[in-house]
Amino acid sequence: MRKLALTAALAAGAIVLAGCASTPAEPQSAEIRVWLVGADTPQDARDYLVSTFEEENPGSTLVIEEQQWTGLVDTLTTALSSNDSPDIVEVGNTQASAFTSVGAFRDLSGIQADLGGDDLLPGFVEAGTWDGKLYAAPYYSGARVVFYNTAQYEQAGVSVPTTLDEYIANAGTLASALPGVSGVYWPGQDWYNALPYIWENGGEIAVQESDGTWDAQFSSPESLAGLEQVAEVMASSLAPKDGDETDVWVPFREAQGATLSAPSWAYWSIVADADQQPTALTDTLGYFALPGKDGGAAQVFAGGSNIAISAKSANPELAESAMKIIFSDEYQSILAGAGLVPAKQSLGDQVAAASPELAAVIAEAAANAKLTPASPKWADVEAARVLQDFFVKIATGGDIEALATQLDSDIEAILNG
16 A cells, blocks of 8 residues: 555655654755646746745755646655655645655644644645644645636527536537537546535545444445436546546637636636637636535535645755745735635635636635545545546446446555555
8 A cells, every 4th residue: 555655665764753853953055846736836936936935045946846646646655755855745635644644744833823823724734734733734725616618608508507407408408519519528537526426416435434444435326326417427528538637728728618627726727828828718718616406506626735844854944944935925825816725714815816706706616615535545545546447437438336336345445454
């Protein structure tokens, strides 16, 4: 299991656990390496971090190294146990406990107040806390919202849905009315967008029993009802059946899909291309919160990240200096302006400031957002890619009940192993 591998790697590397007390030394000039994942952190924020850090720490430099979400758990497991560990790392909120629980991160309790204290997103603080101490602070949050091409909706004669059933029906209508266009653009591996259908039908991913074991729930009647709806919406999609959610806004902004459910911060990549030039959807883009089974906003996956200092950072004091910049109002406001929900709750009203209407949609969606099971081994489930494989098979017409039964078995073997 990956958690056991990480534990062994940390032990072999003779890491002094981050919770141990030490007297901070005077920071020495050095190069600080910060690992950010994917392209979600805007360039303005990266530039601000580098310039501010180097101004505040003369003689030292900060280098940002971008990692990929695919395979991140394995990449971090190797890097955090090596003698060349990065100093600061971003990790998915659902992956954080896999590392906090084995001493891979430095204890941040001593600077928690400097990072925001009680102003930090509580759910993400919980995700980054182990044994009462904070090891991975919230970085940003966000919920998935639905973007749609207003011109294509008008052409197909459909309107913004108010229930999940209407949303599903729209997907088929749009696909039929617009040949060559996905009703809902949905690559097969994208399991994040499937969770609302399960939750809205009363299903769960997995529940913990009184004896501490986990019972996976994909094959429950409630979850199966949601998975049947997933298959119906996937049938309206012309996205690759084995594709993932990376850069899904590119085909969408090229009018290959009439609807796209994506993290709120995708807005900026939809209305502007890689050269920051307006796209075809700049003037024909609408958005709404995914509707629930009985109306209102559906329960959607609460995406986002935590950020931590490696327990093996060679320059922890300089790393703390960089963390304080990351949690400054200035840096967090840049994240908010890019459509990310900042780590500080007091800055939440700045989200997507260029579009107040979108800010309201994000708030509506985030109000009902949920997390994956709170198990330190959940990161192993993601790393094993059993969810991605499962939904690819659904996208290609597999037997949903049989696949769900096998998935439950696979998940339980990991969580209870």
